[in-house]
Amino acid sequence: MIRGWCPTAWRPMAAGDGLLVRVRPRLGRLTREQMLGVCDAALAWGSGLIDMTNRANLQIRGVAESNWEPLVAALVALGLVDPDPELEARRAILVAPQWAVGDDTHRIASELEHRLAWLPDLPGKVGFAIDAGEAPVLRDDPADFRVERGASGGLILRADGRDSGAALVPGSEVDALIAFAEWFVASGGRDAGRMARHHAPLPRWAAGAEHPAPPMAQPITRRLPVEAAQGLPFGRIDAETLRKSDAEAMRTTPWRIVIFEGVTHATATGVRLDADACVGAPACPQASVETRALAIRLAPLIDGRLHVSGCAKGCARAAPADVVLTGRDGRYDLAFAARAGSVPTIPGLDAAQLLTYFGTA
Template identity: 65%
Template sequence: MSIIRGWCPTAWRPMTAGDGLLVRVRPRMGRLHRDAMLALCELAIAQGNGQIDVTNRANLQIRGVSEGGWQMLIAALVALGLVDPDPAREARRMTLAAPCWRPGDDTYRIATELDRRLGELPALPGKFGFAIDAGPAPMLAEAPGDLRVERTAAGRLLLRADGRATGVLLTPGHEVDALIALAKWFVVSGGSAAKRMARHAAPLPDWAKGTERPAPAGPLAEMPGTSWPLAFGRIDAPSFHAMLRRSTATRVRTTPWRALLIEGDHDLAVPDAPVATDACVGAPACPQASVATRALALRLAPFVAGRLHVSGCAKGCARAAPAAVVLTGREGRYDLAFDACAGATPARAALDPAAVLQHFGAS
């Protein structure tokens, strides 16, 4: 049975996994200077197992940290300015900004103001977050976000509570006021028990009700860098460090799409990666998982049309949205479902890896 912890690891509150402690780093605006990224890789090698995950909130998660190593790691991260020295403030930095932001645009303006005013937020559940998606068209629709700033088809900014199809128009210059006010309402109205906005059934306050819809998803805006795909969102710190040292890259941006954006070097030899495949770390690295995930996902991916999701348990940490094909680990075997999320009622149940491969003609 999967354990729903209801919180995400932070730098100050690491989580125990099968391969050691997970220590999460939240780069401001999802962007790191080249030197900071090199230092982060070096810390992952020295204090962890050399592996860094990019999460679906565009955070970086150092894996395999020991209890003793964590003390040295947190001191170094604070010294680098990658972690706030105040644990309470660090826990409130739960803002995902659309990775296409440019200095001075609306996404940058709103996200940086929210960061300055973190002290005005109430105590929110550990997974509660903000998605600032103020580009020409929404690009974070599948990324986690309980309160969303988006743009309408007419170009106006709106505030939408996750789980609601519509939102309310925002007054220019007062977007953060509205975000903080709705976060306070969430807590006062009992939302902390539900933990997420989409699960909170209380009617929104009158001022936050609206009929405005976000603009439909369109082509992604021009990205400020070269996309560097990552198999299952995993950075191998030694090899990435070596690549970065050889390159002319100036900065690295994180994204919620299992990829990085490398700024300043347009001649990179970009690696191949299964970008339409999601798989959590699986067993044995995750104590919640009852099956291995990524080796099977790699073998299966060429035989699956559409999105593939292989989840070690019913929590579906690697992908919250439905996938064309989803395999969910249960008691050491795989349940197979279609156009569903992890944990869905299976079309075929309790398959071993050979049966899964045979079903798709991959054996």
């Protein structure tokens, strides 16, 4: 079952291990007080496990329904959740994580946060990307309306799914984003659900011919110009472990990496970040197979990107991967250069058959 919305703190989603409560840190950054507060909340009212999503959000797992209200109250008190549920639902803003105070990314994202009330009521999965550094870093990450660096050096407004965008006048970026969101709703975008599936002709002022600048060169470790980055296997954080960090602040990314400020060395090494796997069974009621233990065993055997999905939804990765395993009726469908749920090359394999196929018993 594909739900047409993403969970928020005010609208949690039921999973096999309890409610998922999503936290959207402003500008993708938590102060030390907020970081420790999230850990305490996850331990007090959840399972102590926190997932980082491909929108750079945090999800507190394993929350019982009786614990949801005190958990949300704590998150509101920390400044991580808006006390207005409608405004919280509009805070789907993905921010290039290497921003500095006063630069274009920080300026635009901060203004958009302050003007959320100006946005129309958008479908639950629609979001914004503010990617205004020297070169784009969020090209492959989920967003519908993008402000990013253009090939000429200025900023452009680009609709997801379009190759080019319109040049922006400095200072007008948030006005343009709000107008674009209003056009999306007025032109029937709610029926499409996402900008990339909305094929209405763009308004003339948004249909520019300027292409984005070449993306920043990024190895899989995504070395960013802030102090220390730690890879998280499958985006999972243990609250007890995170509490031990001496970081001054923490930034989230859509790449299963956290960036610690005030730390001079990475706290984990050797983490594979070229395999995607959702939580799988039994934590997700829609998954029919285990995912992460198999992904850990298979990843060293595969040349390229691996995606193991518990069902055809493909929550862990929307883009194609070199090798894709999709759970179906307790077995795995194998496909190549495909997305989860694609027509399989070899259907109905079990874990032992997959390990043998890729070279180990």
